[in-house]
Amino acid sequence: MTGRHGLMIEPMSKRVMNLHGLLAQSARRFPDDIALVWGEETWTFSQLQRRVSAMAAALQRQFGVVKGDRVLVQSQNCNQMFESMFACFQIGAVWVPTNFRQTPDEVAYLASASGAVGMICGQSFPEHVEACRRGSPALKFVIAIGSAAFAEDYDDIINRFDGETTPTAIVDHDDPCWFFFTSGTTGRAKAAVLTHGQMAFVVTSHLCDLMPDTTHEDASLVVAPLSHGAGIHQLTQVARGAKTILLPTEKLDIAEAWRLVEEWRVSNMFTVPTILKMLVEHPDVHKRDHSYLRHVIYAGAPMYQTDQNNALKTLGQVIVQYYGLGEVTGNITVLPAAAHYLDHDADPRPGTCGxxxxxxxxxxxxxxxxxxxxxxxxxxxxxxxxxxxxxxxxxxxxxxxxxxxxxxxxxxxxxxxxxxxxxxxxASDMYISGGSNIYPREIEEKMLSHPDISEVAVLGVPDLVWGEVGIAVCVARPGTAPDCAEIIDWLSDKVARYKIPKRLVFWSEMPKSAYGKISKKLIREELVRRGQLDELLKR
Known part of the structure; x- marks a missing residue:
């Protein structure tokens, strides 16, 4: 290859740091600092590194995993799941975490679609193991997290390989490290291929744009599944030697979350708008000390202005928004804490994602x-x-x-x-009514400013006259009994008439995905199940 000045340039391998290096570096710098907290147990960085090295050796020597092999992980948040990520990275294997709430058949599809050679699975999911073994001929081994009849226990394997080491695999920029499955809102879920070089940039960008002052003295609370955005967020914590604190059970216990924030002086957390809303509205937010919080990062869905204001009033100017899909690993925009304002007159851009x-x-x-x-x-x-x-x-x-x-x-x-x-x-949410494009979020923002509405989702549904019309599914604030006609009348001077939903319905709760997002796909399915969609179409 000839360069612009006539110099001969030999093509070179784009070798990069193996992401396992994030843990190895922190283990060298902060060996005795607490790296991970789960329930009553804690692990220092040196202990975590030792366990990761043992599992990496086991995957390679007992189970024959080689660079590029995929390892499926079906588990709730736990130390073993956290360790398995770095163990896969160390030997150049690809970590393939699932949404643990998916059905056995859905997980079996992910095993088959990824070509996984092995599976690390929580003891509570024997049906998932059976389905994967039945549907994935490439699956050679299973490791159980906890005591289970379907496979040997992860910790027993750790004990057997304790003290053993294995060389860290050499990787290039584009070598895959993680299959990040999309939520599959349309059709089957797809495996987005994340690479070592890409993810090193993502970690750097997160630390630069989202929490620039993070150090080994910080602590991060995990309130979302490690299989997706929370797992990426925790990589940044390991890179800086910060503590990671897991909730003790799979249940999102808001009171326990605030207790942990106080106990461990949590300085940052990653969440989604619906969970942040729950955190802010829980009474324990006023009982527990959260003064160490500097970055409460939310992403995954838009957060409405009303909920932003409540968070600012309750937590202070600590909320940070980013926008980014799994395919771009959360790296499209940022709205930092300093850009969130309670005073709309001081904020020239309410509604921006940064x-x-x-x-x-x-x-x-x-x-x-x-x-x-x-x-x-x-x-x-x-x-x-x-x-x-x-x-x-x-x-x-x-x-x-x-x-x-x-x-x-x-x-x-x-x-x-x-x-x-x-x-x-x-684009899939937009609907066309009478030839006009209608974007639901604009309507939802207005409706959420009504004092009696806690949550809302607007969907376009077929209509014989207009092609499509809007239906608003709402959740009322506790202690209120909103009148649908009154709300429609209230909207009349806030949005153009053609944008006003044709019908409002109130439910006790909104269907949400496993990651806490309001899911319009699930809402549409529930409208059909309840017969409310057919009822609307007859009008």
Missing amino acids: YTRTGMQISIQDSDGNEIAPGKTGEICVIGPAVFAGYYNNPEANAKAFRNGWFRTGDLGHMDEAGFLFITGR
Whole structure:
């Protein structure tokens, strides 16, 4: 290869640090500092590293795992799940965590689709093991977390290989380390391939943009599954030698969360808007000391202005928003704590999800891939080092996901002149009524400012006259009894008439995904199950 000045440049391998190095480095620097807390047990960084090395040796020597092999993990949050990530990284294997709430058949599909050679599985999921063994011929071994009839116990294996070491695998920038399964809101879930080089950038970007002052003196509480965004967030904590604290059980116990915040002087946590809302509205937030909190990071779904204000009033100016899909590993925008304001007059951009993350670039594009002017709504597209390598073994999905080098998020939005991004909604959420494009989030924001409404989701449904109309599924605030006609009348001077939902329904609770997000797919299914969709269509 000839460079621009005529110099001969030999192609070189893009060798990078194996992500296991994040743990190894902290274990050298802070061997006796607490790395992980789960229930009544704690592990120092040196203890955690020793256990990871033992499992890495076992995977390699007892089970024959080699670089590039995929290892499926079906587990609730626990120390073994946390360790398994670094053990896979160390030998160059690919960590394939599942959403532990998925059914046996769904997990069996993930095992088959990923080509997993082995499975690490919590003792509570024997049916999942059976389904994976039945549906995945490539599956050679299973390791049980806890005592189980279906496989040898993880900790017994650790004890047998305790003290053994194995060389850390040499990896290049594009070598996969993690299959990050999308939620599969349409069709089957897809495995986004995350690589060692990409994830090193993501860790750096998180520390730069989300929690820039994180050190080994910090502590981070995990209130979401490690299989997705929380797992990536915890990599950043390990990189800085900070403590990771897991909730003692799978149950999201808000009172226990605030107790742990106080006990361990928690300084940061990663969550989603619905869980942050629960944390803020729980009475224990006023009983426990949370003065050490500096970064309460929320992502995964839009957070409405009303809920942002409640969080600011209760916690102070500590909330940090980022926007980013799993395929871009959470690295599209950031709205730092200092940019969250209670005073709307002081905030020129209420509703924004922030500005572009360091090292990334955003383009708002029309349906032909042309960049459109500020203020115009289009599809949010992105390039940069945080973008994934593509979907595993899925050329059709890759062809749809990329255009002219840009990753197409499928989200709609616009940017202002200063580069702040406003998300209008998912392209799949938009509906067309009487020829007009309607973006549900705008309506939801307005409805949530009503004092009697706690949660809301607006969906487009078929209509014989208008093509589609809106239906709003709502949850009332405790102690209120909202009147649907009164709310529709209240909306009349807040949004254009054609945007007002044709019908409102109130449920006691909103269907949510395993990650705490309000799921419109589940809401639509529930409307059908209750017969409320058919009832609307007859009108």
